[in-house]
Amino acid sequence: MIPALRRYARALARDADIADDLVQDTLVRALRSERLFLGGDVRSWLYTILTNLNKNRRRSLARRPQFMPLLDNNADASGTEAEGRDIARALATLVEEQRSVLLLVMLEGLSYREVADIQGVPIGTVMSRLARARAHVKASLEGERTALRRVK
Amino acid sequence: MTDRNIPVTEDELHAYVDNELPAERRGDVEAWLASHPDDAARVQSWRAMAEALHARYDSVVDEAVPKRLEIERLVQQPRRWVYGAIAATLAAFVVGGSVGWLVRGATAGPSAFQNLTVHAIEAHRLYVVEVRHPVEVPGNERSHLQQWLTKRCGWVVRAPELAGLKLVGGRLLPGSAGPASFMMYESASGERFTIYTAKSEAGATQMRYSAQGNESALFWADRGVAYVVSGVGDRGRLTQIAQAVYDQMEKKGG
Numbered sequence: 001m002i003p004a005l006r007r008y009a010r011a012l013a014r015d016a017d018i019a020d021d022l023v024q025d026t027l028v029r030a031l032r033s034e035r036l037f038l039g040g041d042v043r044s045w046l047y048t049i050l051t052n053l054n055k056n057r058r059r060s061l062a063r064r065p066q067f068m069p070l071l072d073n074n075a076d077a078s079g080t081e082a083e084g085r086d087i088a089r090a091l092a093t094l095v096e097e098q099r100s101v102l103l104l105v106m107l108e109g110l111s112y113r114e115v116a117d118i119q120g121v122p123i124g125t126v127m128s129r130l131a132r133a134r135a136h137v138k139a140s141l142e143g144e145r146t147a148l149r150r151v152k
Numbered sequence: 153m154t155d156r157n158i159p160v161t162e163d164e165l166h167a168y169v170d171n172e173l174p175a176e177r178r179g180d181v182e183a184w185l186a187s188h189p190d191d192a193a194r195v196q197s198w199r200a201m202a203e204a205l206h207a208r209y210d211s212v213v214d215e216a217v218p219k220r221l222e223i224e225r226l227v228q229q230p231r232r233w234v235y236g237a238i239a240a241t242l243a244a245f246v247v248g249g250s251v252g253w254l255v256r257g258a259t260a261g262p263s264a265f266q267n268l269t270v271h272a273i274e275a276h277r278l279y280v281v282e283v284r285h286p287v288e289v290p291g292n293e294r295s296h297l298q299q300w301l302t303k304r305c306g307w308v309v310r311a312p313e314l315a316g317l318k319l320v321g322g323r324l325l326p327g328s329a330g331p332a333s334f335m336m337y338e339s340a341s342g343e344r345f346t347i348y349t350a351k352s353e354a355g356a357t358q359m360r361y362s363a364q365g366n367e368s369a370l371f372w373a374d375r376g377v378a379y380v381v382s383g384v385g386d387r388g389r390l391t392q393i394a395q396a397v398y399d400q401m402e403k404k405g406g
Contacts, residue, residue, distance in 0.1 A: 002221055007212040011205070024221055041392065087204040105170055106202045107209060111388040112172055127163055134166070138197050 002027070004108060005046060011103050012054055014092060022057070026050040047110065048118045051100050058096060090140035098133035101126055160184040165191060169198050171386040175343065267328055269371045272348035272380035273364055275325055275334055280344045286336055287321030297322045301333040307377050309333045309349060312400040314393060317345065327351070337393075345383040345393055352378035359394065361387070370394040374401060 005026060009019035026049045091099055097119065104110045104118065112130075116123045160181050167173040168181045185192040279286050289297040294311055301309035304324050311319050314337055322335035325348075332350040339345075352373040359372040369382040370390055379401070381394040 002217050003213040003215075006215070006217070006221075007209050010212045011209045020218055020221065027221065043391075043395070087201070087208050103205070107205045109387045109391070111386065112167075112170070114388065127166060130170075131162060131166055134198055134201065137201060138194075141201075 001043065001046065005050060008047065008103055008108055009050060009054075011088075011091065011107060012050075012099060013057075014088065018057075022050055022053055025053050029053075041114070044110070044114045044118055047104060047108070047114075051104075051118055054100075055096060086141055087137075090137040093140055094133055094136055098129050098136065101129040102133040102137070105130055160188075160191070165195055166198075169195055169202075174341065175384070268350050268352070268378050269362055269369055269380050270364075271325075271327060271332070271350075272334075272346070272371070273362075273367050273369050273382050275332075275348060276346045276367060276369075276382035279323070279334070279336065280346065286344075288323035290321040291319030293321075294319060297335075300324075305331050305333050305349070305351075307349070307351070309335075310400065311335050312347075312397050314345075314396050316340070317393070320344070343384065345381065345390070347397060348380040348382070350378050352376055359398070372398070374398070 002023065005023050006019065009022045009026075010016060013019045013022055026046060029049055030046055091102070094102065100119065101115055104115045105112070110118070112123050112126050116126045119126065158180070164173060164177065164181060168178065173181060185195060289300065291297075291311075298309055298311055301322060301324060311322065317337040317339055320336040320338050322333060325332045325334050327350040330351055332348060335347045337345045337347070359370055362369050362371065366384050367382055368384070368387065368390060369380050371378065371380040372394075373379070379394075379397060381390060381397055383390050383393070
């Protein structure tokens, strides 16, 4: 389960260290609040904690001046191809809720129902966020390619 | 039969790609896509997007987990009393998320374990379409089924209780190395899932995912018994079921 949480966090936060901080905080919180866990799916619950922690992090970040690089410059072990950079860049342009929906559905393979529970919204909202996120990423990827072609 | 004249909505296209569409509507959407190239191109672009995401981020799953995230380390912190089900889930489901894409490589070299999974999926395909005789022993004879399969197989075979699914029943199958047990479950909407167990040479393995055509399977070994949970579509759903099966086997010890 931890490797999957790390993958989600990495794609969500775009910085390897911040991502692992998020995972660590998630695990600590989950283990400490076990008695608050009222049953249901542990996996969804962990994704919920991580999603909320990231939201809080961004909120506190927003109050400070921006130092964070907006683009993903971490050289990862694999996925070094231009395509990998493109998709990371496209993700970066999404608003938080849309990025989270997109990653939970497309990368982590959760169901619409699970994502609705994680975000605390109706399924219809999940679907419209997903549709907008996909349209946005598609446009962003295509825009980038057109731009590249023009330079050549 | 659904009405083919009902136009396919944008929501349905998404649901189709995400395996969230009711099975009876899939054919309609496929027919629609065949005659609507723009929509087909969009669907294709979403699939490519998923591939790109996995290509970019699946390597994270293969990385060694940093020391600071090891559960042993985290639970050594003051409040030891919290150690329990959550930690167990975290530890047990190591591969939970890599399901799907990562394991493509694993199917490259056929092993005894892979063969066994192929058998299980073949049995799934063969019996799931059966209307009148899907099983030998019906689900309302649960305890008899369990006793019989346990006796014939030589390991403890249990028909777990699965939320939202009804036990159709089970049968004994010839496996590549001795007998195998096969149990079928059905949802209210008629989707069928099967659980196959056989003797495994690997004592315990991580959970893996394999897809062949429409059918997909999650398989793992535990205490010398291999488990294969098969079904159609929705990976998330299959994972939930496999997790429930795993948890119930875990609880009963053995």
